[in-house]
Amino acid sequence: MAVVSASTPILESSDEDLLSRFLKGDRSSLETIFHRYRETAYRVAHRLLGNEADALDAVQEGFIKALTHLHSFERRSSFKTWLLRIVSNASLDLGRQRGRRETLSIDSIDWREQDANQAMLGLDPIQAVEQADLREALDTALAELPESQRRTFVLHVDGGLSYREIADVMKISIGTVMSRLFYARQKLKGLLASRMTV
Numbered sequence: 001m002a003v004v005s006a007s008t009p010i011l012e013s014s015d016e017d018l019l020s021r022f023l024k025g026d027r028s029s030l031e032t033i034f035h036r037y038r039e040t041a042y043r044v045a046h047r048l049l050g051n052e053a054d055a056l057d058a059v060q061e062g063f064i065k066a067l068t069h070l071h072s073f074e075r076r077s078s079f080k081t082w083l084l085r086i087v088s089n090a091s092l093d094l095g096r097q098r099g100r101r102e103t104l105s106i107d108s109i110d111w112r113e114q115d116a117n118q119a120m121l122g123l124d125p126i127q128a129v130e131q132a133d134l135r136e137a138l139d140t141a142l143a144e145l146p147e148s149q150r151r152t153f154v155l156h157v158d159g160g161l162s163y164r165e166i167a168d169v170m171k172i173s174i175g176t177v178m179s180r181l182f183y184a185r186q187k188l189k190g191l192l193a194s195r196m197t198v
Contacts, residue, residue, distance in 0.1 A: 013032070015080070018032055019073075019079065023070070030067070033079070037080060040080070040084070040160060041063070041084065042055055043159070044088055044158050044159045047154040047158045048092060048150065048151065048154055050143060054095070054098060058087060058091040059087060061090040061094070062089075062091075069086075077165065077168040081169055084159045088151055088154070088155060088159075088169065092151065137192060140191075141188050144187070144191060145187055148170075149181075149183055149187070151170070152170065153180075153185075156181060163181075
């Protein structure tokens with residue numbers, strides 16, 4: 001375990017150092033860990049659930065479970081890998097409990113907020129609509145994948161996990177990870193083929 005002096009800036013600390021600090025009572029280290037992984041955890045949960053409110057609930061539940069079971073973290077994988085396993089499990093459990101909600105209809109989008117986001121990104125309205133359509137098509141296509149393929153794909157693409165990390169999260173072999181990603185990509189390619197322009 002790396003030794004960190006009191007003068008080491010908390011933002012530059014490793015996950016292991018932050019967890020050690022938290023276990024010794026340093027609450028600010030917990031906030032740093034949360035800020036470090038909240039966006040990745042949210043992307044994974046949102047892709048698995050397709051609904052913002054459910055994704056936020058899953059992330060919150062995942063972080064709470066991780067913190068209350070921190071003593072069981074054996075450090076055989078990175079904290080990020082362990083956390084994303086918990087968040088993805090919480091997402092799948094929540095999805096089963098509530099049933100997959102339909103994604104937002106086009107009528108329920110707050111266009112003023114969308115316009116503000118587009119202006120910040122420098123997108124013209126046509127590009128923004130095309131990107132929103134593509135995101136919706138991808139979400140719809142992901143929902144058609146078997147749960148094991150969808151989870152594997154989301155952990156790799158949205159979670160940024162390597163094949164080895166996904167194998168650790170899902171307790172499967174690297175060969176199975178590769179196979180699931182291959183079939184997920186093939187199915188997504190087929191489902192999205194109609195959206196491709198020549």
